Amino acid sequence: MNILIVHAHPEPQSFTNALKNTAIEELKKLGHQVEVSDLYAMNFNPVACAADFTERGNPDYLNYALEQRHASKQHALADDIQAEVEKVQKADLLILNFPMYWMSIPAILKGWIDRVFVSGIFYGGKRFYNHGGMSGKKAMLSFTLGGRDHMFGDGAIHGSLENILIPIQRGTLAYVGYEVLTPFIAYHVPYISHEAREQMLIDYRQHLQNIENLPSIAFPTLEQFDDKLYPLNQN
């Protein structure tokens, strides 16, 4: 497989960075091609704005998604966006590798999505969810967080992690067509021993060795809804 790892951590010595390096090493050992977008190292600009388009459909009013659609047809995306789009298009598997900030992805990674998941290429019209532009490809999260395992789940203090991940796993990755694989989650990272972290890297290698057989998360398909996206079966 061609694999793209998008990595977002400000500290090169971080455990999140070690996860990224472990993935590069292990995936290459397994015979895959691996490319990396290290967003902090690239000084990636995460702010969606008018300068993202070298030519505008409507120069007087910025509707970002409409301009994405226009620019994707006219080859008028800014160079940094175009380069990332091509990396994503080439990849059979996309891995987002990040520390969880505020039950979500860091801003630099959020902005990578805002700017790179271009309307007209990733989605548009009825091309979303299982008909999204990236259908046939896989995506997976690998992330670190401060909380412990028991703080997540139904009835737990933060609620279920599955729910917390809805915007990124369902609303973003599944929305553009990806089959979303079971994430790799490293809990309580800042507070555990060096040995426990080393074990996590071993666990991550095993997770990656199993990548072709990892279960994917079930999401609705367009076939369950009518033309106006009302559910076909309300029972």
Next chain:
Amino acid sequence: MNILIVHAHPEPQSFTNALKNTAIEELKKLGHQVEVSDLYAMNFNPVACAADFTERGNPDYLNYALEQRHASKQHALADDIQAEVEKVQKADLLILNFPMYWMSIPAILKGWIDRVFVSGIFYGGKRFYNHGGMSGKKAMLSFTLGGRDHMFGDGAIHGSLENILIPIQRGTLAYVGYEVLTPFIAYHVPYISHEAREQMLIDYRQHLQNIENLPSIAFPTLEQFDDKLYPLNQN
């Protein structure tokens, strides 16, 4: 009340901007003090990084939350962060006003949270949820989106909006202590008539006129959990 509106839209002629202007006008008319952080106009930097601290607890390894804690004690936060922290501290009500991007907030607003919701001031140790640093204050979302009302809810194509908003309403605003008020949601904005949009602004005025009586969203309290954050009553 002192009210802070944090606004994040790249187009000054946008309907999201009209919501912000409507809120300023209506809230002032109701006798409140209103301050605005217009993130695009401020060219706000959303990327959490080492330069956010003028002095470091550990100059050799960046643990962002630990450095926030250190810097908040040593008055060593970067000026742009310090200015925003002071605006938030002064405000009895915080309104986040934005277009929904990828079932979430735009990166520039995500980065405002990543950088401004400083550990040691907003939360830390056992100061979170109903004991968070902003407890006693209120927060509210006002946002625009492309989807229609019927596309959200249990069994709907995108699932429930309440779930989609968990990272921001529960994992962020409630986490730091805010009482989270019922959001104002403008559906299907790019596709509706000018008249329908005008009606939405009227609806928003009414929402704001009722701000002191708006229901707030129920979240768990620390008193429902033990010292290690296991639920006290598992039934």
